[in-house]
Amino acid sequence: MNKPAFTFPGQGSQAVGMGRDLADSFAEARAVFEEVDDALGLKLSAIMFDGPEDTLRLTENAQPALMAASIAVVRVLDARGVKVAEAASHVAGHSLGEYSALCAAGTFSLSDTARLLQIRGRAMQQAVPVGQGAMAALLGLDMDVVKEIAAEAAQGEVCDVANDNSPGQVVVSGNLAAIDRAIEIAKARGARRALALPVSAPFHCALMAPAAEAMREALGNVDMKAPSVPLVANVLARPISDTQEIRTRLVEQVTGMVRWTESVSWLAKEAGVTELYELGTGKVLTGLAKRIDPALSGQAVGTAQDIEAFIAARG
Incomplete structure (x- = not known):
C-alpha cells in the first residue's frame, strides 16, 4: 500500500x-x-x-x-x-x-x-496599500476561461490567476478595479458564482x-x-x-x-x-x-x- x-x-x-x-x-x-x-x-x-x-x-x-x-x-x-x-x-x-x-x-x-x-x-x-487590491473567487468556470477573463479584465492593470484550488474553483487577484471587472465578466460568461473575497491584500499576483x-x-x-x-x-x-x-x-x-x-x-x-x-x-x-x-x-x-x-x- x-x-x-x-x-x-x-x-x-x-x-x-x-x-x-x-x-x-x-x-x-x-x-x-x-x-x-x-x-x-x-x-x-x-x-x-x-x-x-x-x-x-x-x-x-x-x-x-x-x-x-x-x-x-x-x-x-x-x-x-x-x-x-x-x-x-x-x-x-x-x-x-x-x-x-x-x-x-x-x-x-x-x-x-x-x-x-x-x-x-x-x-x-x-x-499594496489597503483598499487598492482585491481577490475574487470565480466558481463554475474552467481554468482556460478564467485565464481569458483575467486577460480581458486587466486593461493595463494587474489581474492574475492566483489560486487553482479545485476544478471550478479558481481565484483571481490584482488591482481592485480589475478584479471588479473580472467579477462582472465572469458573471456574463456563466460563472455559477463570482464574488470578492474578504482578504486584506491581493495575494499571489504581480x-x-x-x-x-x-x-x-x-x-x-x-x-x-x-x-x-x-x-x-x-x-x-x-x-x-x-x-x-x-x-x-x-x-x-x-x-x-x-x-x-x-x-x-x-x-x-x-x-x-x-x-x-x-x-x-x-x-x-x-x-x-x-x-x-x-x-x-x-x-x-x-x-x-x-x-x-x-x-x-x-x-
Whole structure:
C-alpha cells in the first residue's frame, strides 16, 4: 500500500480557539506554541486561543498561527510514533502551508519558520496599500476561461490567476478595479458564482513583487536542510527536495499561482497516493481533495479527538 501524503492548510482556515484543545491535551503541542511565542516575541498563542478575531486575521499573525497549529499536530503524532519521514510519501501546503510542510519535513526549524511567516505576512500586507487590491473567487468556470477573463479584465492593470484550488474553483487577484471587472465578466460568461473575497491584500499576483524581494532576503539568511520527504511545490505542481530550488520556488510563490489542483492530481496520478491527511486547522484541503480526484480519501487531523482517531486507525 502506498504511503499517504500530508497536506497543510493556508490562510482563511484560521479561527479563534484554534489549537486550544491541542494545548490542553498534549505537552508537545504546548511546547510548540511556547516556542513560536518566544520566536516572535509575541503571545501569539493567546491570540489563537482567545482572539480578538480581527487581530488573528491580520496576515502577519494568521500565517504563523496556522503553521503553529499544524506543527503542534505533527509533534504530537511524532511523539506517538507517526514520524513524517516514515509515514508520508510527500508533503504539500497551500500557500503559507508550504512553510508548514517544510517545517514538518525538517527543512526549517520551528522558530525560523515562525519568523519567516511573520516577515512574509507583513511584507505581503505592506506590498499594496489597503483598499487598492482585491481577490475574487470565480466558481463554475474552467481554468482556460478564467485565464481569458483575467486577460480581458486587466486593461493595463494587474489581474492574475492566483489560486487553482479545485476544478471550478479558481481565484483571481490584482488591482481592485480589475478584479471588479473580472467579477462582472465572469458573471456574463456563466460563472455559477463570482464574488470578492474578504482578504486584506491581493495575494499571489504581480503586485506582490515587493514581498517576493523581502522573502528572497529572509530566505537567504536562514539555515535549510533537505526535507525528509519531497515537497510538492505550489508553483511547479511537482516534487522538489533541493534546498536551493526550494528557496527559489518559495520566492516565486509570493507572486505566482498556487497550482493546487495540479499538485493534488500529481500526487494521485503520478505518485499513486490514495490518502491525504490535512494536518492543522480546518478541513478546506480535505474538501478540495475530493473535488480534484474522487478516488482520494481525505481526512483532517486538527483536534485532540482527530489525533486519537488517526492513531487508533493505524493500529
